[in-house]
Amino acid sequence: xxxxxxxxxxxxxxxxxxxxxxxxxxxxxxxxxxxxxxxxxxxxxxxxxxxxxxxxxxxxxxxxxxxxxxxxxxxxxxxxxxxxxxxxxxxxxxxxxxxxxxxxxxxxxxxxxxxxxxxxxxxxxxxxxxxxxxxxxxxxxxxxxxxxxxxxxxxxxxxxxxxxxxxxxxxxxxxxxxxxxxxxxxxxxxxxxxxxxxxx
Numbered sequence: 001x002x003x004x005x006x007x008x009x010x011x012x013x014x015x016x017x018x019x020x021x022x023x024x025x026x027x028x029x030x031x032x033x034x035x036x037x038x039x040x041x042x043x044x045x046x047x048x049x050x051x052x053x054x055x056x057x058x059x060x061x062x063x064x065x066x067x068x069x070x071x072x073x074x075x076x077x078x079x080x081x082x083x084x085x086x087x088x089x090x091x092x093x094x095x096x097x098x099x100x101x102x103x104x105x106x107x108x109x110x111x112x113x114x115x116x117x118x119x120x121x122x123x124x125x126x127x128x129x130x131x132x133x134x135x136x137x138x139x140x141x142x143x144x145x146x147x148x149x150x151x152x153x154x155x156x157x158x159x160x161x162x163x164x165x166x167x168x169x170x171x172x173x174x175x176x177x178x179x180x181x182x183x184x185x186x187x188x189x190x191x192x193x194x195x196x197x198x199x200x
Contacts (some may be wrong), residue, residue, distance in 0.1 A: 021055035023078050027071050028053075042070035072114065089113055105131035106180075111191075121194040127153065127182035134179045141197030142174040151188025154181045 028038050028049075035053075039046040044063055051057035052067075059067075061075075068075045091113055108125035125133065146155060147169045154163050155170045157178035162170055172178065174194065182188040 020059075020078060021053045024049075024067065025053045027073055027077060031071050033071075038067070038070055042066045106133045106182075108192075119196060123192045123194075124149075125180070125190050125192055127151070127180070127188040127190075129182060129185060129187065131188075132179060132181040135174070135177070137176050138174045138194070139196060140175050143171065143195050144174040144178070145169065145171045145193040145195070146180065147191045149189040149191060151182060151186050152184035153188050153190060154183045155179070156181075 028035070031038075033041070035046045035049050038044075039049055042049075044066055048057060048059070048063070049067070052059050052063075064075050064078060068078060091111065106125055106127045108123045111122040111124055112120065127133070144157075146153075146164070148164045148166050150166060152163065152165050154161055155172065155178070157172040157174065158176045160172075162168075163183060164170060180190065180192075
């Protein structure tokens with residue numbers, strides 16, 4: 001492994017420290033939490049959180065971990081430069097968090113890490129013959145991208161519909177009532193990506 005320049009390490013550490021407050025403030029607001037709410041969820045005092053957000057405190061790893069867990073984000077989201085960060089994460093097939101609960105005639109699994117669900121969700125959905133998933137409008141500007149892996153499904157959204165077979169993909173607005181139905185004579189499997197619009 002090539003040696004790193006100590007000056008570069010110091011510069012990177014100082015940059016991470018200087019941007020920590022801004023990143024924590026954004027993550028808290030993205031989560032819709034007040035300082036009081038984050039304090040209760042993390043067990044870190046409101047005063048300490050306020051000091052961190054103003055870049056007046058240098059938190060320990062333990063404090064950062066508790067705050068990140070309360071926000072459902074990785075610590076890297078608070079300390080790494082997104083433009084330079086390298087991330088590699090595997091969600092095992094048997095991971096309990098992959099389970100997707102529904103009381104409708106379909107079943108599925110969440111494919112992405114749960115902490116990503118404020119931006120997007122990726123599902124594998126399985127529909128028995130005649131099965132369907134009927135959804136009420138999601139948040140404004142939400143969109144879905146559906147690709148059929150097996151079987152035949154009909155997608156309806158916004159007064160439009162399309163019959164899809166293996167390999168077909170539909171992209172549609174999900175801030176309207178929408179429905180996915182198995183219209184074939186065998187089980188249908190689809191991959192569904194839900195993207196959420198957030199203010200920058």
